[in-house]
Amino acid sequence: MEKQQVVTRFAPSPTGKFQLGNARTALFNYLFARHNNGRFLLRIEDTDRARSSDEYVKDISESLLWLGLTWDNRNNEHYQSKRLAEYQKIAHKLVTLGHAYEQEGAIFFKVNSSGKEEETITFTDLIHGKVATKLAHIEDFVILKSDNYPTFHLAVVVDDNDMGVTHVIRGDDHLSNTPKHILLYRALGWPMPHWGHLPLILNKDKTKMSKRKDPVSVRDDFMRKGYLPEALVNYLALLGWNPKTNEEFFRLDELVKIFNLKNSQKSNAVFDIEKLQHFNSHYLRKIPLAQIANTVAPTIKEKLHLKEIDNTYLQKVCALSVERAKTMADLSEEIDYFFLSPKLNYDDIVFRSSTLEKTILGLTNALKKLEALSKKNWETTAELRKCLDSAVNTGGLGNGDVFWPVRYALSGAINSPKPEELLYVLGKDESLRRIRVVLDLLQ
Numbered sequence: 001m002e003k004q005q006v007v008t009r010f011a012p013s014p015t016g017k018f019q020l021g022n023a024r025t026a027l028f029n030y031l032f033a034r035h036n037n038g039r040f041l042l043r044i045e046d047t048d049r050a051r052s053s054d055e056y057v058k059d060i061s062e063s064l065l066w067l068g069l070t071w072d073n074r075n076n077e078h079y080q081s082k083r084l085a086e087y088q089k090i091a092h093k094l095v096t097l098g099h100a101y102e103q104e105g106a107i108f109f110k111v112n113s114s115g116k117e118e119e120t121i122t123f124t125d126l127i128h129g130k131v132a133t134k135l136a137h138i139e140d141f142v143i144l145k146s147d148n149y150p151t152f153h154l155a156v157v158v159d160d161n162d163m164g165v166t167h168v169i170r171g172d173d174h175l176s177n178t179p180k181h182i183l184l185y186r187a188l189g190w191p192m193p194h195w196g197h198l199p200l201i202l203n204k205d206k207t208k209m210s211k212r213k214d215p216v217s218v219r220d221d222f223m224r225k226g227y228l229p230e231a232l233v234n235y236l237a238l239l240g241w242n243p244k245t246n247e248e249f250f251r252l253d254e255l256v257k258i259f260n261l262k263n264s265q266k267s268n269a270v271f272d273i274e275k276l277q278h279f280n281s282h283y284l285r286k287i288p289l290a291q292i293a294n295t296v297a298p299t300i301k302e303k304l305h306l307k308e309i310d311n312t313y314l315q316k317v318c319a320l321s322v323e324r325a326k327t328m329a330d331l332s333e334e335i336d337y338f339f340l341s342p343k344l345n346y347d348d349i350v351f352r353s354s355t356l357e358k359t360i361l362g363l364t365n366a367l368k369k370l371e372a373l374s375k376k377n378w379e380t381t382a383e384l385r386k387c388l389d390s391a392v393n394t395g396g397l398g399n400g401d402v403f404w405p406v407r408y409a410l411s412g413a414i415n416s417p418k419p420e421e422l423l424y425v426l427g428k429d430e431s432l433r434r435i436r437v438v439l440d441l442l443q
């Protein structure tokens with residue numbers, strides 16, 4: 001028999017912002033489908049009329065596209081709100097078949113009242129293994145409400161069947177719904193899909209992540225905060241799945257090749273922002289500098305009210321900051337002094353263990369040596385460093401008498417890159433000018 005094509009779906013309800021947990025569910029469905037040359041579909045579960053909104057639908061599709069999780073029914077997405085007649089038809093069919101009954105305008109599916117209370121529903125979950133539920137633990141449940149809208153249970157089953165979904169992969173919060181869905185499939189005589197329930201994503205203290213206080217919105221807390229989609233995809237894949245190798249960096253196409261549900265974990269996963277930042281720094285360093293510069297230029301221009309920024313110069317600045325940055329947003333932080341004269345605080349010029357005299361001597365020495373250095377030698381940080389070392393050695397000074405005030409003169413910052421790196425990026429003319437300004441202040 002020909003092997004059936006795998007079909008998965010991501011079925012969010014557009015009743016809130018697209019969250020980390022949604023992204024992880026979508027990712028696993030995408031990876032499973034693509035790995036098996038199958039189809040990955042998007043279904044919008046918008047039957048909650050009061051809470052659903054177009055704005056959230058937009059957030060879902062923009063976030064998925066940003067992550068690179070393209071779905072196969074693009075521009076022809078499945079909307080539950082457009083299929084009410086279908087759900088109504090099936091609900092009434094279940095009544096006709098004797099599996100459901102009407103009460104106070106709603107239609108209930110028979111479980112407890114079916115006379116089979118002693119039976120157990122068993123299924124093999126792709127992640128949890130065997131799961132068994134006694135029918136006695138399940139109450140009769142509504143499938144069609146008195147306003148003629150379906151409940152989640154009915155709509156999910158009808159749609160998964162119509163869409164040919166072969167693997168239902170969703171969050172653990174749905175594990176307890178699955179026996180109900182199995183009962184519906186059985187009553188309707190439809191072929192059963194496979195089920196896989198993914199562990200929840202929790203905070204470090206094992207509490208549930210909350211919309212109000214935790215970073216969960218993919219758009220607001222990650223996309224707009226300068227995180228890269230590659231980093232989020234990589235990190236989310238490893239939240240609940242084990243590649244069984246020592247390698248930890250995987251891009252989406254690499255994940256597609258090696259993904260399988262077998263290596264998913266059953267226990268809840270813990271979200272660790274520092275771990276995500278570790279992935280983000282990795283991918284940030286892989287982006288060509290010209291692209292980084294183009295991305296951050298508008299933010300820096302706006303922030304510092306600059307008309308133009310020289311792109312080559314900005315690339316040099318970025319090359320320096322990218323080493324310490326965790327996100328793209330960090331690249332426009334603490335860089336003001338590369339574009340504007342530093343704001344100096346007189347009390348910070350002299351290093352803790354130094355004195356005014358020694359600092360003046362240190363800066364004067366450095367200035368002389370740097371003035372004498374040809375512009376060509378200015379092209380490598382090694383030469384600049386040598387120059388500063390010799391300024392220390394002339395006159396029996398300590399590093400703090402030279403390195404600190406030079407660095408401070410150039411940046412006006414307590415924490416900044418090394419002085420030779422600042423000299424290199426700022427260039428000879430500007431560096432010397434800044435050192436002279438400080439010497440004038442001190443004398």
Ligand code: GLU
Pocket residue numbers: 011012013045156169170171174
């Ligand atoms: N709409 C459901 C949710 O957002 C998902 C249903 C499912 O995957 O079966 O939780």
